[in-house]
């Protein structure tokens with residue numbers, strides 16, 4: 001028996017929540033390259049915190065008609081990432097949430 005350790009991370013796991021927060025404006029603008037955009041999209045399916053954040057950002061962009069520039073301070077980003085971690089409970093069962 002042998003373990004395959006050379007595999008790439010599963011889609012969505014190659015990026016961290018921190019990176020998603022940093023990339024979200026480019027993602028929503030379509031400014032990311034295909035690979036990065038696919039990673040972010042995959043991450044959003046796995047991470048409710050990031051998905052919610054992106055939805056809020058998308059709504060903000062629609063309201064403003066543009067991507068808000070430098071809306072998030074570094075402290076705010078760190079705060080978000082911590083909040084996301086808090087959302088990830090050890091129990092992987094998912095409640096129905098449409």
Ligand SMILES: [Zn+2]
Nearest residue numbers: 017047050084
């Ligand atoms: Zn995330």
